Structures are given as C-alpha cells and as structure tokens.
Amino acid sequence: MARSPATLTAGVARVAVAAVFIAAGALKARDPAAFTTAVDHYRLVPYPVAAGLALYVPWLEITCGVAVLWARLRLGALNLLLGLCAMFAAALASAWWRHLDIACGCFGPGAGSRPALLLDLARALALGLACAVLLGRELRDLPPEAGAA
Numbered sequence: 001m002a003r004s005p006a007t008l009t010a011g012v013a014r015v016a017v018a019a020v021f022i023a024a025g026a027l028k029a030r031d032p033a034a035f036t037t038a039v040d041h042y043r044l045v046p047y048p049v050a051a052g053l054a055l056y057v058p059w060l061e062i063t064c065g066v067a068v069l070w071a072r073l074r075l076g077a078l079n080l081l082l083g084l085c086a087m088f089a090a091a092l093a094s095a096w097w098r099h100l101d102i103a104c105g106c107f108g109p110g111a112g113s114r115p116a117l118l119l120d121l122a123r124a125l126a127l128g129l130a131c132a133v134l135l136g137r138e139l140r141d142l143p144p145e146a147g148a149a
Contacts, residue, residue, distance in 0.1 A: 038105025
C-alpha cells in the first residue's frame with residue numbers, strides 16, 4: 001500500500017526530531033560537568049538545581065527521542081519534548097535579554113555570543129514547532145474512543 005506524502009513527511013520529521021534530541025542528549029550526557037556549568041551560566045536556578053538538571057535532562061532527551069519513534073509512546077514523548085523546547089526557548093530568550101555572553105549548551109560545550117544565542121533560540125523554536133505539528137497530527141489521528149477515556 002502506498003503512503004501519502006503527508007505520512008512520509010511526518011515519518012521523516014519524527015526521525016529528524018528523534019535524531020536531534022538523541023544526539024543532543026548524548027553529547028550532554030557525555031560530560032555532565034560541562035553541561036552543569038552551561039546551565040549555571042544562565043543564572044536562573046541555584047547551582048545544585050543546575051547540577052540536577054544536567055544529570056536528568058540529557059537522559060530525558062535521549063529517552064524521548066527514542067520514544068518518538070515508537071507509536072505507543074509517541075504522544076507522551078512529543079508532549080515532553082515540546083515542554084523542553086519551550087523551557088529551552090525561554091532560557092535562551094532570558095539570557096539574550098539579559099545580555100549574557102554564554103554558550104547555549106544544547107549540543108555540548110561551545111563558544112557563546114549574543115548572535116549565537118539568537119540562532120540557538122531560532123533552533124529551539126523550530127524544534128518546538130516541529131514537535132507541536134507532530135503532536136497535533138498524533139492527536140488528530142487518535143481514535144474517537146481514545147479521547148473519551
């Protein structure tokens with residue numbers, strides 16, 4: 001049976017979103033100390049909270065990235081990833097607004113600058129939009145009895 005272009009596009013988008021989050025999570029999980037420093041540079045949470053986030057968030061990204069590829073877990077994974085994208089976008093916008101000259105930390109350690117923060121913000125928003133579109137598609141394709149439960 002032939003698949004529609006929309007179904008193929010959604011499949012490619014799911015694989016792309018999964019790959020981005022698995023890669024980003026793996027890069028951060030390799031060096032939790034560097035990610036802790038990156039989170040701490042945003043000056044949004046106390047250091048112990050930054051350390052906790054640096055240990056937890058990469059594995060959440062990896063787990064959700066894998067779950068996006070599994071139909072049974074996709075809805076929950078996309079909800080969590082959309083929330084992460086919103087959180088990342090808010091943190092990036094806050095750092096840019098406060099004129100912080102920091103690295104994003106999204107894909108491991110890197111050089112930071114205000115123009116790079118805007119690009120990182122655009123990427124976070126684009127990933128969030130992709131997650132939102134995929135989530136909307138999943139919700140639209142739910143069987144009617146699933147919503148009644």
